[in-house]
Amino acid sequence: MAIVIRNWTGAEARALRGARRMSLVEFAAHIGVNPRVISRWEAGGSTIRPRPVNQAALDTILSRLRDDELVRFVEAISPCVVSEARDPEVAEARSSLRHPIDGKLMTWIPEGTFLAGPQDQPAWLAGFWMDVFPTTNADYARFVAACDHPPPRHWGEVAHDREVADHPVVWVSWDDTANYAAWANKSLPTSQQWEKAARGTRGNRWPWGNQPTPAKCNVRGAGPGTTTRADTYASGVSPFGIYDLVGNTWEWTATETTVDRYQLKGSAFTSPFERGEPAVFNDASRTMLDDDTGFRCVAAALES
Numbered sequence: 001m002a003i004v005i006r007n008w009t010g011a012e013a014r015a016l017r018g019a020r021r022m023s024l025v026e027f028a029a030h031i032g033v034n035p036r037v038i039s040r041w042e043a044g045g046s047t048i049r050p051r052p053v054n055q056a057a058l059d060t061i062l063s064r065l066r067d068d069e070l071v072r073f074v075e076a077i078s079p080c081v082v083s084e085a086r087d088p089e090v091a092e093a094r095s096s097l098r099h100p101i102d103g104k105l106m107t108w109i110p111e112g113t114f115l116a117g118p119q120d121q122p123a124w125l126a127g128f129w130m131d132v133f134p135t136t137n138a139d140y141a142r143f144v145a146a147c148d149h150p151p152p153r154h155w156g157e158v159a160h161d162r163e164v165a166d167h168p169v170v171w172v173s174w175d176d177t178a179n180y181a182a183w184a185n186k187s188l189p190t191s192q193q194w195e196k197a198a199r200g201t202r203g204n205r206w207p208w209g210n211q212p213t214p215a216k217c218n219v220r221g222a223g224p225g226t227t228t229r230a231d232t233y234a235s236g237v238s239p240f241g242i243y244d245l246v247g248n249t250w251e252w253t254a255t256e257t258t259v260d261r262y263q264l265k266g267s268a269f270t271s272p273f274e275r276g277e278p279a280v281f282n283d284a285s286r287t288m289l290d291d292d293t294g295f296r297c298v299a300a301a302l303e304s
Helices: 010-020 024-031 035-047 052-063 067-084 088-095 137-147 174-183 191-199
Strands: 096-098 105-109 112-116 121-125 128-131 250-258 261-265 283-285
Touching (some): 024 035, 137 174
Antiparallel strands (some): 105 128
16 A cells, blocks of 8 residues: 655655654655755745656655554645645645555545534544545446445446446445445445535535535536546545535435434435535435435545
């Protein structure tokens, strides 16, 4: 398991030095440059990029981090992700890891307080990893094959299964999603984890900010009337760079509302735009199956 930094900047170099708990002189010697070079990188922050040979050295150091150092590095670069997540490739480069079991890209949501619910009540959550994209048909197919789990009932009914491989899986009950999560050594997000991932720490009304913009998501009247690829709406990502937190498909959560009923979040391609507000409440019976309901997972740590 490794983080991939596509283009190192001074900001990540500083985070890496902090993760290793090295002095500037020690870090410079480790890379093989003059300490003044490190000072220049760190002063320049995200505006400066080390030479390719030095980027390769940073890659090597990153690949050898211990688990505790890796956590410190991800936590250090998370503020960069929050401020720059309008570009999903920045989010992927800065704090993305692939899960060791299902291979899905996940991003770190730091611990701390956020504004929750329609009344924007402060709530504190521990840090967690969340899938950048909803669980797709291709993801779910690996689970079905590995566990001999019954496939969704619509699979095989259409000739374009390959065309929807990267669309969110649908026709899954709460129990189906919980079984997938158990197989992947993950869990379904609580409603508060889901909401924090969608709204960020400042209580945005929508993942992209406070301006209602239906064109940024796949909802009724603004989309094609069916599911879309999970990476389609790049302009609608959340402050943490997470896709499809409004529209495309409703998503199951781990939060039980009454006996055998669980919260759903996010709305779907069948929903009016207003239903997509992350603070909006919805729930359903755990046995419910529909063509507009899927899920994604979270993890406390990336362990197999």
